[in-house]
Amino acid sequence: MIKPRSRRGGGRPTISDVARKAGVGAITVSRALREPERVSEELRRQIQAAVDELGYVPDPNARALASARAEVFGVLVPSLTNNVFAEVVRGIYDSLSASPFRIQLGNTHYSGLEEERLLQLFGSQRPAALIVAGIDQTPTSRKLLESAGCPVVQVMETGPDPVDMMVGFSHLDGGRTATEHLIEAGYRRIGFIGARMDPRSQRRLAGYRAAMEAAGLFDPRLVTTTPVLSSVSLGREMLRDALAKVPTLDGVFCNNDDIALGVLFECHRASIAVPKTIGIVGFNDLDMMQVAFPSITSIRTHRYEIGRRAVAMALAAIAGNRPEQRIVDLGFELKRRESTAR
Amino acid sequence: MIKPRSRRGGGRPTISDVARKAGVGAITVSRALREPERVSEELRRQIQAAVDELGYVPDPNARALASARAEVFGVLVPSLTNNVFAEVVRGIYDSLSASPFRIQLGNTHYSGLEEERLLQLFGSQRPAALIVAGIDQTPTSRKLLESAGCPVVQVMETGPDPVDMMVGFSHLDGGRTATEHLIEAGYRRIGFIGARMDPRSQRRLAGYRAAMEAAGLFDPRLVTTTPVLSSVSLGREMLRDALAKVPTLDGVFCNNDDIALGVLFECHRASIAVPKTIGIVGFNDLDMMQVAFPSITSIRTHRYEIGRRAVAMALAAIAGNRPEQRIVDLGFELKRRESTAR
DNA sequence: AATAAAGATGGTAGCGCTACCAAATTGGTG
DNA sequence: CACCAATTTGGTAGCGCTACCATCTTTATT
Known part of the structure; x- marks a missing residue:
C-alpha cells in the first residue's frame, strides 16, 4: 500500500509537482532550470510559470546527491575577525x-592541523571549488587539495608552485618596498615589529631584512616579533619592548596596520614625535591609516579584489575554460603619508 | 544487468562499504554513528574500526536528503567586514x-529585501537552526522565520516580541548610559554622531535623546547622522560637519568606535583638546579604544558571547529542551577612559 | 515457566534530484 | 522519398543515507 504523499519534510513542492503542473516530464523541468538552451522556448515558459506559481526552489541536497557535485565553494581562512580576511571573504561572497x-x-586559526581537518571535511562534500588562504599548506593538505577533483585557488600570496591557481601578491616585495621607503626617507635604525608570525609575516620580515642588508643597516636586535595574535594593544607593548632593546630606534616597519596604530598611539603617549623622531609604516592600508594623525604610510593590498578574482578564476575553470594565466599577481601600492614624511 | 560499482562520483567509501566490512547492516552503521548508545559496545567497536580503516566520512547531502533536515545553521548578518558581526560569527563558528x-x-547588506531573499533561499535547505541579526525583520521575513520549522535566534538586540529566542542587549539603554555618563562628566552641548542609521543605531540615538531630554539638554541640531556606511574617515568628516553646525559642541556620543576614532583623530588634527574641550564616547569597545591616546570611553558589548549563547540556545532547542529563558540580555558595560575624564 | 517489556539489529522503501540512455520529432540531403 | 543527423523530450535507475517498521534477542515480572 502506498502512503499518499507522505512527504517527510514539510510540504514543499518538488520537481515532480512542477512537472505535473507544466504537463512535462520531471527531467525536462530539471533541464529547463539548469540548461535552458536545451529546452524549447515554449516549454521553458510553461515550466517557468509553474515554478513561479508553486514557489518551487530546488533542493540543493538532492541536487548534490544526484550529481555528485555540491554547489558549494569551500573557503579556508586563518581568521574570521582579521579585517584582511574578512575583506577577502566579502569579495568571494559578493562574486x-x-x-x-x-x-x-572554514577557520583554520592559523593551524596547519586544523586546515587538514577542514580540508578532509570539505572533501566529503564534493565542493565545486576550493579557495584557501596562503601557499604553505602541509604536505597532507597539499595532497588533499590536489585530489579534491575541483578547481583550487590559493589566495593572498603568489609563489612558484601553485596547486592549481593563485591570486595574491608578494609579501616579500611588500616588506622590502616598505623598508626601502623608510631608508630613502632618511631613517637608519629601522625596526621590524611583527605579531603572529605566520608565513606571510615571515616573508614581509624577509623583505625587510633584504632591504636593510642591502643598505648595510641590518641588526638582529632591530627585529621584535611574537607569535601572539596581532592587535592594536600589542603594537603598543611591542614598541615599548623594541625601544627598550634599541633606544636609538628611529623607524619601524610594522607587520600590519593594527600594530602600526598601536605604535602610533604609544608614540603619542610617550611624546615621541612622528615622523620626526620615529617613522612608521604599516601593512594593508586599512581605512583608518589615512585618517590617523599623523596619517600612516602603509602598503595597500587589494583584499576584496583578491576574493573577486579567485572566484572569477574558479568559475571559469568550472565552466571548462581554465584561465591561461594560473598565477595572478595583483601587486600592492606604497601609500606615502605623514608618518614617514620628514 | 547491474553495472558493478558504477560510483558516479569518485570512489569514496559509502555506508554499505563500512557495513560490509564490519559485517553488519547499513542501518546499524548509521545508528552507530548518530546514536551510539543504541548499538552494542561490541558492534560499535567493529564499526568504528571499519570506519577508520576505510576513512569513511558520511555524505552530508545524502543525510540531509534522507532525514529532511540539513546539519546547517543559517546565519544572517548585515555585514561581513564590520568587526562587530565578525565577532558574533566567530562565536557561532567556535561553538x-x-x-x-x-x-x-548570508550577508544582508543591511537590506530587508536581501534578508527576505536569503531567508527564502535558506529555507530551501531545511536548516537545523537560524540565527539572524536584529529584531526588525520585515513582515515577510518574520513569516519566513516563523514557518522555518527550526529554532530561530535573533541576536544583537533584545526586544519584547521574539520570533522564538533572542540574545543581545538594549541599544537604547546603551545609548542612554553613554550619554548620561557625558552629562555627569560635566559636558553640556553633547552631540550624537551616527553613520549607517540601522535600527540599532536608531535606538542608540533614542537612548541619547532620552538622556538629553531628561537633563533638559536636547537640541535637534546636536544630532548628525548619515545613511552612509560607517568608517573611521567618515567619523572625521562628521565631526567637522557637527562642529560647523554647533561650534560650541563640547562632547560627542558616537554611534560606534570607528566613528569615535575618526572623531579623535580629527580633534588631534584640529588641535581640539580631548577630554578638555570635547569629550568622546564610542560604542562596542573594540580593542583599540583602550590603546588610543587619549584612551576612549566606550560601551563594551559582548559580541563573541552573543554568538556562543545563540548557538547554545539553538542546540538546546534542537536537542528538545528549549531553554526556559527565551530572551537573554547579556547587557553591556560602560568603560570609563581618558576621553571623558575632565 | 510463561509472558511481557525492553533492547538490539536488519530490511525495505523512499528523500528529490540528475546521469544515462532511449524514443520521438524535425530538418535537411542526395 | 528514403535516410541520416540533429534536436527535443521522457523513462529508468540510482546517488548515499535514514524513517519506519519488523524481527529477533535478552531481561525482567508474575
Whole structure:
C-alpha cells in the first residue's frame, strides 16, 4: 500500500509537482532550470510559470546527491575577525551571490592541523571549488587539495608552485618596498615589529631584512616579533619592548596596520614625535591609516579584489575554460603619508 | 544487468562499504554513528574500526536528503567586514566547530529585501537552526522565520516580541548610559554622531535623546547622522560637519568606535583638546579604544558571547529542551577612559 | 515457566534530484 | 522519398543515507 504523499519534510513542492503542473516530464523541468538552451522556448515558459506559481526552489541536497557535485565553494581562512580576511571573504561572497554557489567557510586559526581537518571535511562534500588562504599548506593538505577533483585557488600570496591557481601578491616585495621607503626617507635604525608570525609575516620580515642588508643597516636586535595574535594593544607593548632593546630606534616597519596604530598611539603617549623622531609604516592600508594623525604610510593590498578574482578564476575553470594565466599577481601600492614624511 | 560499482562520483567509501566490512547492516552503521548508545559496545567497536580503516566520512547531502533536515545553521548578518558581526560569527563558528553542524552565511547588506531573499533561499535547505541579526525583520521575513520549522535566534538586540529566542542587549539603554555618563562628566552641548542609521543605531540615538531630554539638554541640531556606511574617515568628516553646525559642541556620543576614532583623530588634527574641550564616547569597545591616546570611553558589548549563547540556545532547542529563558540580555558595560575624564 | 517489556539489529522503501540512455520529432540531403 | 543527423523530450535507475517498521534477542515480572 502506498502512503499518499507522505512527504517527510514539510510540504514543499518538488520537481515532480512542477512537472505535473507544466504537463512535462520531471527531467525536462530539471533541464529547463539548469540548461535552458536545451529546452524549447515554449516549454521553458510553461515550466517557468509553474515554478513561479508553486514557489518551487530546488533542493540543493538532492541536487548534490544526484550529481555528485555540491554547489558549494569551500573557503579556508586563518581568521574570521582579521579585517584582511574578512575583506577577502566579502569579495568571494559578493562574486558568488548571483550564482547558485554557496560558501562553506572554514577557520583554520592559523593551524596547519586544523586546515587538514577542514580540508578532509570539505572533501566529503564534493565542493565545486576550493579557495584557501596562503601557499604553505602541509604536505597532507597539499595532497588533499590536489585530489579534491575541483578547481583550487590559493589566495593572498603568489609563489612558484601553485596547486592549481593563485591570486595574491608578494609579501616579500611588500616588506622590502616598505623598508626601502623608510631608508630613502632618511631613517637608519629601522625596526621590524611583527605579531603572529605566520608565513606571510615571515616573508614581509624577509623583505625587510633584504632591504636593510642591502643598505648595510641590518641588526638582529632591530627585529621584535611574537607569535601572539596581532592587535592594536600589542603594537603598543611591542614598541615599548623594541625601544627598550634599541633606544636609538628611529623607524619601524610594522607587520600590519593594527600594530602600526598601536605604535602610533604609544608614540603619542610617550611624546615621541612622528615622523620626526620615529617613522612608521604599516601593512594593508586599512581605512583608518589615512585618517590617523599623523596619517600612516602603509602598503595597500587589494583584499576584496583578491576574493573577486579567485572566484572569477574558479568559475571559469568550472565552466571548462581554465584561465591561461594560473598565477595572478595583483601587486600592492606604497601609500606615502605623514608618518614617514620628514 | 547491474553495472558493478558504477560510483558516479569518485570512489569514496559509502555506508554499505563500512557495513560490509564490519559485517553488519547499513542501518546499524548509521545508528552507530548518530546514536551510539543504541548499538552494542561490541558492534560499535567493529564499526568504528571499519570506519577508520576505510576513512569513511558520511555524505552530508545524502543525510540531509534522507532525514529532511540539513546539519546547517543559517546565519544572517548585515555585514561581513564590520568587526562587530565578525565577532558574533566567530562565536557561532567556535561553538559549532565541535558539532556536526555547518554554517551557511548570508550577508544582508543591511537590506530587508536581501534578508527576505536569503531567508527564502535558506529555507530551501531545511536548516537545523537560524540565527539572524536584529529584531526588525520585515513582515515577510518574520513569516519566513516563523514557518522555518527550526529554532530561530535573533541576536544583537533584545526586544519584547521574539520570533522564538533572542540574545543581545538594549541599544537604547546603551545609548542612554553613554550619554548620561557625558552629562555627569560635566559636558553640556553633547552631540550624537551616527553613520549607517540601522535600527540599532536608531535606538542608540533614542537612548541619547532620552538622556538629553531628561537633563533638559536636547537640541535637534546636536544630532548628525548619515545613511552612509560607517568608517573611521567618515567619523572625521562628521565631526567637522557637527562642529560647523554647533561650534560650541563640547562632547560627542558616537554611534560606534570607528566613528569615535575618526572623531579623535580629527580633534588631534584640529588641535581640539580631548577630554578638555570635547569629550568622546564610542560604542562596542573594540580593542583599540583602550590603546588610543587619549584612551576612549566606550560601551563594551559582548559580541563573541552573543554568538556562543545563540548557538547554545539553538542546540538546546534542537536537542528538545528549549531553554526556559527565551530572551537573554547579556547587557553591556560602560568603560570609563581618558576621553571623558575632565 | 510463561509472558511481557525492553533492547538490539536488519530490511525495505523512499528523500528529490540528475546521469544515462532511449524514443520521438524535425530538418535537411542526395 | 528514403535516410541520416540533429534536436527535443521522457523513462529508468540510482546517488548515499535514514524513517519506519519488523524481527529477533535478552531481561525482567508474575
